[in-house]
Every structure is written in structure tokens, then in C-alpha cells.
Amino acid sequence: MTEGVALLIRGGRVIDPANRYDATADVLIVDGVIHAVGRFDAPAEARIIDADGLVVAPGLVDMHVHLREPGYEYKETIAGGAQAAAAGGVTSMACMPNTRPVLDDIGVVRFVLDRANDALVNVFPIGAVTKGLRGKELTEMGLLQREGCVAFSDDGFPVMDSGVMRRALEYSRAFGALVIQHAEDTGLAGCGCMNEGLIATRLGLPGIPSESEEVMVDRDIRLARLTGGRYHVAHISTRGAVNAVEAAQKEGLPVTCEAAPHHFALTDEAIGDYDTNAKMAPPLRSSDDRAAVLEALSRGSVSVIATDHAPHDLDSKRVEFCKAANGVVGLETMLPVSLELVRDGVLDLSACLATMTCNPSRLLGIDRGTLSEGRPADVVLFDPDESWTVRAERLHGSARNTCFHGRRVKGRVKMSIVAGRVVFEDRPDVSF
Numbered sequence: 009m010t011e012g013v014a015l016l017i018r019g020g021r022v023i024d025p026a027n028r029y030d031a032t033a034d035v036l037i038v039d040g041v042i043h044a045v046g047r048f049d050a051p052a053e054a055r056i057i058d059a060d061g062l063v064v065a066p067g068l069v070d071m072h073v074h075l076r077e078p079g080y081e082y083k084e085t086i087a088g089g090a091q092a093a094a095a096g097g098v099t100s101m102a103c104m105p106n107t108r109p110v111l112d113d114i115g116v117v118r119f120v121l122d123r124a125n126d127a128l129v130n131v132f133p134i135g136a137v138t139k140g141l142r143g144k145e146l147t148e149m150g151l152l153q154r155e156g157c158v159a160f161s162d163d164g165f166p167v168m169d170s171g172v173m174r175r176a177l178e179y180s181r182a183f184g185a186l187v188i189q190h191a192e193d194t195g196l197a198g199c200g201c202m203n204e205g206l207i208a209t210r211l212g213l214p215g216i217p218s219e220s221e222e223v224m225v226d227r228d229i230r231l232a233r234l235t236g237g238r239y240h241v242a243h244i245s246t247r248g249a250v251n252a253v254e255a256a257q258k259e260g261l262p263v264t265c266e267a268a269p270h271h272f273a274l275t276d277e278a279i280g281d282y283d284t285n286a287k288m289a290p291p292l293r294s295s296d297d298r299a300a301v302l303e304a305l306s307r308g309s310v311s312v313i314a315t316d317h318a319p320h321d322l323d324s325k326r327v328e329f330c331k332a333a334n335g336v337v338g339l340e341t342m343l344p345v346s347l348e349l350v351r352d353g354v355l356d357l358s359a360c361l362a363t364m365t366c367n368p369s370r371l372l373g374i375d376r377g378t379l380s381e382g383r384p385a386d387v388v389l390f391d392p393d394e395s396w397t398v399r400a401e402r403l404h405g406s407a408r409n410t411c412f413h414g415r416r417v418k419g420r421v422k423m424s425i426v427a428g429r430v431v432f433e434d435r436p437d438v439s440f
């Protein structure tokens with residue numbers, strides 16, 4: 009571990025979207041905070057990191073991560089998830105409350121924060137909207153927020169009851185909290201296990217219509233209008249849902265959404281021969297849905313990229329397709345897969361990084377995702393040109409359920425720094 013008083017990252021292309029900064033420069037870190045960005049002589053005692061040829065950016069912020077502790081440590085621990093994050097350049101992650109017990113009371117929030125203290129990266133808990141994620145009774149959101157929760161969600165489940173969702177949006181408004189919805193009408197989704205369409209028909213699998221997401225987003229936008237609450241759609245995946253969010257934004261409603269790399273990089277064709285590592289909720293959609301998400305990213309109406317990192321043990325995935333657990337890991341492939349958006353002209357590099365740094369930080373109200381002076385020194389250094397092949401067995405986290413196994417990607421994390429401490433370094437002779 010390197011824990012120095014001063015760290016000088018020298019000569020990289022420093023991109024800080026929050027400050028519209030993009031130039032060759034040095035970043036000086038003193039006592040764990042960003043001291044300055046510019047050109048300097050190194051302080052006598054500083055460790056110097058040569059960033060020539062690398063991009064130096066704020067550490068990534070992933071606002072949608074499933075840490076499996078407490079309750080499902082056999083899938084991945086908080087420490088294990090943090091290791092995957094560090095290797096992926098993700099220095100802050102917001103974790104969803106579907107643990108056992110659920111993150112619906114301050115005791116569990118304290119437990120997670122306590123565990124997170126020893127983890128390599130920052131963890132910001134998201135509290136449950138309803139007790140036990142049962143969709144009936146609201147949690148004490150105010151207390152949970154005071155304890156450190158940065159948003160509220162029943163993710164994994166939708167808040168199905170319209171009255172409960174209305175009250176959640178009303179109640180959260182009192183303290184400006186963000187309500188994140190896993191938008192899925194469970195009645196319409198039924199027993200479906202993949203996107204409804206030609207491929208599902210060909211594979212003989214029951215489908216989930218895109219309407220299951222759209223009906224919920226439409227309803228919620230009406231409730232956001234009624235209440236003025238801040239509403240955020242998790243892992244948006246269909247054209248209709250994107251259109252609804254854009255219309256709401258045009259109207260000036262506090263409505264936002266995020267997209268997951270698998271939804272903008274893949275379609276339901278990736279299921280191939282019943283590959284359970286391509287099974288998640290919402291499912292991989294059609295090429296037209298994918299195109300809609302890409303267009304929305306380029307317009308900025310999808311302002312956040314978040315992974316929905318959902319580690320699973322092998323047994324949960326080595327079963328027939330419909331019975332397999334939903335979810336894929338994503339922390340270690342977030343950056344290179346998102347950089348495909350730059351290669352393909354969807355976003356420029358700074359805008360792409362904004363979706364993974366300052367944009368989610370602003371939504372969550374956390375002081376991360378920027379290289380502004382005085383902020384915690386969370387930084388990622390990556391080589392934008394280095395190509396590599398994703399190999400499930402080489403991931404740093406505990407789980408192997410990636411849907412990008414075998415994908416050739418470009419852009420490799422070289423170093424991750426959290427509060428001035430190097431937590432990952434891409435060197436074969438160094439292990440953390």
C-alpha cells in the first residue's frame with residue numbers, strides 16, 4: 009500500500025468534466041485531497057507517478073451496485089466488491105439495499121458503513137423505500153438519510169403500489185432525496201425471463217414485453233408531477249421508457265435515468281445458446297431499444313452510466329435459463345465498454361466520463377466525481393488505447409458472471425487512487 013503525504017501525477021491528459029477541464033497537466037495530491045491541477049515542480053517528499061500517455065480523471069462513481077453483504081457473502085463480500093471496483097477505476101459505489109437483512113434500518117446502514125471503512129473504495133448506501141422491500145410500508149427515510157443513505161430504492165423489486173410510490177415521492181421531497189425505481193410491472197413481466205420478441209420465440213422462452221418497463225415509468229412520471237419528488241429510473245432499457253423520460257425532462261420535471269453498459273452494448277441476441285450470464289432484469293432488449301438508449305445518451309437525457317453490478321455464485325447461474333439468477337457483474341468492464349461510446353461517436357470523452365463521475369455524484373449529493381481543489385483525491389489513470397480481452401477468470405472480484413467474457417475492449421485502468429491512497433495498480437508484480 010502506498011500512503012504518502014504527497015502524490016504528484018505528472019503529465020497526463022487531465023479530464024475533469026465537472027470543471028470542463030481537459031488539458032495536459034499534473035495533479036498534486038496532499039494529505040488525501042486534491043491540492044491543485046496545473047504544472048508544478050514536485051514537492052521534495054512527493055511520490056511521482058508518470059502519467060504520460062494516460063488519461064487522468066476523477067475516480068468513477070457507480071451509483072448502482074449490489075454488494076452482497078450482509079446475507080449473501082458467498083456471492084461477494086463488501087471487500088470483494090470493492091476490489092473489483094478498484095480494478096475497474098470505480099472509487100465510489102452506491103450500494104442497493106437488497107441484502108439480508110435489508111438496508112431498511114439504521115443498524116444495517118451502520119453495519120455496511122462499518123464494513124466499508126475497511127474496503128478499498130468508498131461505499132454510499134442506498135436505503136430501502138419500503139420495509140423489507142415488501143412494497144407496503146415506507147422506511148424512515150429521514151433517519152436513514154441522516155445515517156448516510158444517499159438515495160432510496162427497492163431495487164430488485166419495483167414499488168408496485170401506486171399509493172406507496174406516491175407517498176415515497178412526497179415523503180422524500182421533504183429532504184430532497186432521490187427515489188430510484190426498478191421500473192417493472194410485475195404483472196406484465198409475469199414469468200418471462202428474457203425480452204419478448206423474435207429471439208425469445210426462437211429459443212422457446214417466455215418473454216418480458218418492453219411495456220412492463222414503460223407502464224411503470226409512465227405511471228411514476230405522473231406521480232413525480234403530482235408530488236414534485238425526485239424520480240430516477242434505474243437501468244433504463246426500452247425506447248418507450250426513454251421517450252417518456254425525455255418528455256418529462258422537457259416539461260421540467262425532476263426526472264432522471266441511468267443506463268447500464270450491457271443495455272447499450274448488447275441486445276437479446278447475446279443470449280445465444282441460453283447463456284445465463286446474459287440474463288438480467290430488465291433483460292437485454294432489441295436492437296431498436298438499444299439504439300434508443302444510445303441516442304438518449306448522446307442527447308444527455310440518459311445522464312448516468314451505472315453497472316447494476318450483481319455478483320452471483322456459479323450455482324445460481326449453472327441452471328436452466330429461466331431458473332438462473334438475474335444479474336451480471338460490471339465494475340471491471342464499465343470503463344472500457346463505455347469508452348466504446350467515444351469510439352462510436354455517441355459521446356466525446358469528457359461527456360462520457362461525466363456520466364460516470366460528476367453526473368451521478370450530483371444526483372446523489374456526494375462530494376466525489378471531480379478533481380476540484382480540496383475534494384477527496386479519488387482519481388483514475390487509464391490508458392485509452394490499450395486493447396485487452398475480457399476474461400471472466402481474470403476478474404478481481406469474487407464472481408465470474410460477466411456478459412462480456414471474450415469481448416475485445418480498449419481502455420485499461422492503470423491505477424486507482426482513493427483519498428490519496430493507491431488502491432489498484434495494473435502491474436503484474438504488484439498485488440493489492
Ligand SMILES: [Zn+2]
Nearest residue numbers: 163164190242
Ligand atoms: Zn434493478
